[in-house]
Amino acid sequence: MPAVAASSLKLPTAPVLAASPMEAVWLSEDGELETFRLLDRRAPQDLAQKIRTTLPILCHGPSVARRIRIDPFPALDLLELFAFVYPARFCIPTPGGLAQELGLPTPAGVEDAPAVLFRCMTRMLSDLKDRVHGADVPRIAMAMARAGWAWGPSVLAALGQEQDDGLRAPTSGLDAWKRLAEWREQAPPPPPGDRPVQPDEARFRLATLLGEGAEERRAQSDYASAVCHAFAPRDHEGAPNFVMAEAGTGVGKTLGYIAPASIWAEKNEAPIWLSTYTRNLQQQIDEELSRLVPDPRLKSERVVIRKGRENYICLLNFEEATRTVAVNRAGAIPLGLIARWISATRSGDMTGGDFPSWLSDILGTRATLGLTDRRGECIYSACSHFSRCFIEHGIRRARRADLVVANHALVMVQAARGGVDPAGRVNRYVFDEGHHVFDAADGAFSAHLSGQETAELRRWLRGTEAQGRGRARGLKKRIEDLATEGASREALEDILAAAASLPSEGWRQRTTEGRPTGPAEALLHRIRQQVYARARGADGPYDLEVETGEPVPGLLEAAGDLHEALNRILLPAKRLTKALAARMDEESEELDTASRSRIEAAVRSLEHRCLATVQAWMDMLTALGEGTPDAFVDWFAVSRMDGRDVDVGMYRHWVDPMTPFSDIVARPAHGVLITSATLTDGSGDVDADWHSAEARTGAVHLDYPALRVRVSSPFDYPKQTRVLIVTDVRKDSLDQVAGAYRELFRASGGGALGLFTAISRLRAVYNRIVQPLEEGGLPLYAQHIDNLNLSSLTEIFRSEEDSSLLGTDAMRDGVDVPGRSLRLLVFDRVPWPRPTILHKARRGMFGAKSYDDAVTRLRLKQAFGRLVRRGDDRGVFVLLDPMTPTRLLGAFPEGVSVERVGLAEAVAATREFLADGDLKEDGQQP
Structure with missing residues (x-):
């Protein structure tokens, strides 16, 4: 694409802002560079003062806002511009990643980032000016500009357009569904053969x-x-x-x-x-x-x-969202970016497809993933x-x-x-x-009889009941034209009436305060009472759970009332399902294919979202009085987030789900x-x-x-890896654990993945080590801290060879980073299974201590497997747990020596091993 001089573009007159965890750099409109040390308590205030008077140019606003320690603020986010110019295309959401995707030199450090971001902006607007556009692109840009999109004037100028007088309909240009090709039904394919593969x-x-x-x-x-x-x-x-x-x-x-x-x-x-x-x-x-x-x-x-359907954009949801633009003009901005993506996507997949995951960070989940068919x-x-x-x-x-x-x-x-x-x-x-x-x-x-699940069933059946609070379509709106004869229409009305017994909006506060409404909320209130009365750590931030035995006064009565209420949903739902199925038989000659397909889909939905779910809940309630069947384990739990209750309920899992x-x-x-x-x-x-x-x-x-x-693996693990168990770091001392991470990450020169068994430990270690690592030129990222989704964090970690990443134990099997970008893996302690009620039941079935050991060995084995992905990779695996039992060491490949050493020896061994160079000189191929 030929370059276009910046002077021929309408560039916004705005400063450029970039930030690392330690520093923020501000490039003014006049070209003056100002650096803010973020450890200075005044720095966030000074930056906030500057931001109040202008819209800075930046990359990934939520992440920058977190780093400079202020609330998210309006800005000219280059990722929005990228998503408009190059729909259905991904870039790593950092200044370096953006520059790399655009073929520009990457910044050497945060001080170089503003100038690079300015060049990225110029390149994108130049590409937009030189591209051949469909008629929809200017129309989408116009709709977004009328809504106040900060990039609107520059984008319209690059397209050779002038902003109109606003007389067009607010939704003009957003109707992306009209430009999609239609698919056609085909004859059924033949049955499969049974020829073997030799x-x-x-x-x-x-x-x-x-x-x-x-x-x-x-x-x-x-x-x-x-x-x-x-x-x-x-x-x-x-x-x-x-x-x-x-x-x-x-x-x-x-x-x-x-x-x-x-x-x-x-x-x-x-x-x-x-x-x-x-x-x-x-x-x-x-x-x-x-x-x-x-x-x-x-x-x-x-x-x-x-x-699953919940991963794909629903075009009806998107169309209904565009109708709200007449009332909420600002909504045209995210919808315009989604419209651009719809025109280019391969599959409509918003989770892991060609939809940039960082767009949800910037636009918000409701404006992006909220458009999927999440609710059936x-x-x-x-x-x-x-x-x-x-x-x-x-x-x-x-x-x-x-x-x-x-x-x-x-x-x-x-x-x-x-x-x-x-x-x-x-x-x-x-x-x-x-x-x-x-x-x-x-x-x-599994089956979950919880506040969120029961409220969701009510919403699925009755739709949105609060005025102006969403676009959920209830069962009546979805199928009333199918339930036309008397029996099915009566069954439908009975279902909707009975669904009023399920939790409604505000249930969480009412059950917490002891003023439940209806039988479902009454049971949830009693379950919460039992959990808080008997669970350990009720004053802490984590989930709580207790056994269902010896219920508190009033709980069995509430369970009986809810059982009756659920039966009042179940019986008419069965009648409705039977009536719809009978219609397909009785009207087989008159029903067109589309109507038959709709009836079949309605029957399947009723069977699985209503009948099966309600029956499972009723079985669970029966078990409170009669005892849980041996194949299952039941328990009560309160789910919490940051010390706040988010759900409460009764849970049932198979002891052996296989x-x-x-x-x-x-x-x-x-x-x-x-x-x-x-x-x-x-x-x-x-x-x-x-x-x-x-x-x-x-x-x-x-x-x-x-x-x-x-x-067996072809890799030479004894030559390519080291396993070290550090014996002199107290795992209950976060200062010592943080010191170990800091020195090990320094020894490896980055390229390190730190795994934690608790989010609180991760956050505590991050806060202690981010400054010395960043000051040493070793960028540090962290799950649950950076305002970036896990997919984006992993891509950043993969692309920046000297960066490090902290994450929870769940990341041990979800990160594929070949090469030097992952050369050190540090576990804060042995990842034993959490001692939950469910785990206790499975220990009893699968072998008690041997089951614990097997689960833990598998976790260590999976984590170790992240280190070597190619023939020339080298890596060090470190466990900061002096109590690691020898019986767990079979998790590591045969021939790999496991050394128990002090921290100083581990740091020296890590530095020496990773400084020895790669294995290509020995003739091994990746």
Whole structure:
């Protein structure tokens, strides 16, 4: 793109602001640079005074505001401009990341950042001026400018437009749905074949995927060959070909299973679902599949990413939001940016797709993710956008695709609702990150009778009841044109009347203050009373829980009243469901396809969102008087955030969630592959390790044994890694823990990930070490502190080789950072399981102390696996826990020496090991 001189653009006359945790730099309109030391108590006040009189140019306003210790403020955020100029494109939300994406030199430090940000602004406006635009771009910009968008004048000038007189409709230009192509229904595809995949075929396909000249990986080829058993015809009903495959890091298991899976899909003309644990990992699998189908247009037909409906923009929600612009003009600004994205997105996916995650930080969740179908309000074919709907299009594409990239939660929820494909064409699954199948099943098959859940059901049934408080569409609005005859109309009215017994707006305050309204709130009040009366740490900031036994006075009576109230919802809901289903039969000749589809969707929604949920709650209430069935564990809990109650309720989980998983997901399938780098935990007893893995994957519940596959990592862990246990740091002294993190991070020169078992410990350590690290040129980021979502934090950490990142234990398995950007990992203490009521029940089932040890070894193994992602990586793993038992050390690869040393020795060993250079000189390839 040719450069355009800044003088030919209409640049805003505004200062530029950049900030690190220690310093803020202000570049005035006249080119004067002023530095503020943020540790000076006056610095935030002085900056606030400057900001009151102008709109500074900056990058990621919420993060800058947190760093300079003032509330978020209006600004010319360059990320808004980026999202307008380059919709559906990602950049790392820092001055350096923005410059890198635009092909400009990155700043050497915070003092260089304002000048770089100014150049970024000029480049973006220049690109906007030189691009060929559709007619919608100026119209969107005009709508945003009329709403007061700070970038409006500069953007309109770059587009060669003048701001109009405001006579146009406020929504003009925001109607992005009109510019989307429509999809068309097709004839049903044929039933799947059952032709097997031969090992030699899988090896050949793998070689083709790797390409000519690729290094031969014998382990990867062996893996692809071995897992072919999951793609063979099954021999018995209810007995899938079940394969458990542990593939060490570096084997290349993703391409290893893509090879046979893609062959099976092609041979048998049916989709295979590839499932992983997180949305980010779905994106990684999708990127690997570009090797299989390099042509983007062909790939869109053969490969589909599927997520829950709540991940995609709802065009009806978006249209309804645009109507509010007439009253709230400022709403046109975020809606304009969303309209630009709608015009460019591949799939409409707002979580992990091509929607920049940082846009939610800047615009707010309600203006972005609040536009998704989070609440199950879809009216399906009655929606004017049905033929353009991203969700419906994705569902139909998935039916004809070769490979569908899904996540564990979606697979399990869909299976529980009758199958991932109504036509029954999906009978093969690959569960990557298979060590998470247990946790995913635990969430999918649990039941929560809480304030939030019951209030949500009321909203789903009755819609928004408070004037002007949202656009939620109730059941009546969604289906009253379908429930036309007397019985169904009467059942619908009975449901809505009975739903008034569920918590309404303000329930949390009423139950806290002891003035509940209705039977549900009365029970929640009694549960809260019992929790606060019996739980330890009631004056602390964390969640509280107690057993359900020996209920406080009044609780059983409240449970009985709620049981009756729920039954008054359940019975008419059954009648309505039956009446709607009967209509499909009785009017089969008259009903058009769209109406039939709507009725089917309404029946499914009622069955799963109402009938199944209400029945589960009633069963839980019955158990309060009769006792919990052995397969389940029940408890009461108060959920808290920063010491404030956010929810209260009764919770039920399967003690072994792999029981429903095996019945609902595994048995109906013909082949299941569960694969991970960490299926076994390393107790030292190989058979015991595999038996434990079979329990965590559900294999123990099947009639025939699973095929066990293990392929070792090609990495030389004894040469590439060190494991150090620090023996002289008291883990209960946050000053000592912080000092250890500081010196270890200094020794590694950054590139460090610090993991914590509690958010409070993370925050305390961050506050103690951020200044010395930043002053030493080592940027420090932190989860729950920086106003950045986790995806953005990870991208920043990956891109800045000398930065460090602090996060919770949950990050141990969700960060993929190859190379020097992650060369040190420090755990604040052994990540033992939290001693919850649920964990206590599972200890009793799975082996008490040995269960605790297995869970902990797996966590250590997963964390260690973050260190070495390529053949030339080197890394040091440090545990700041002198009480680490030797029996946990099997978590680390064979041959890796584990040293118990003092902090000074650990710091010296870290510095020396990481200063030795990389491994390329030894002939190893990444």
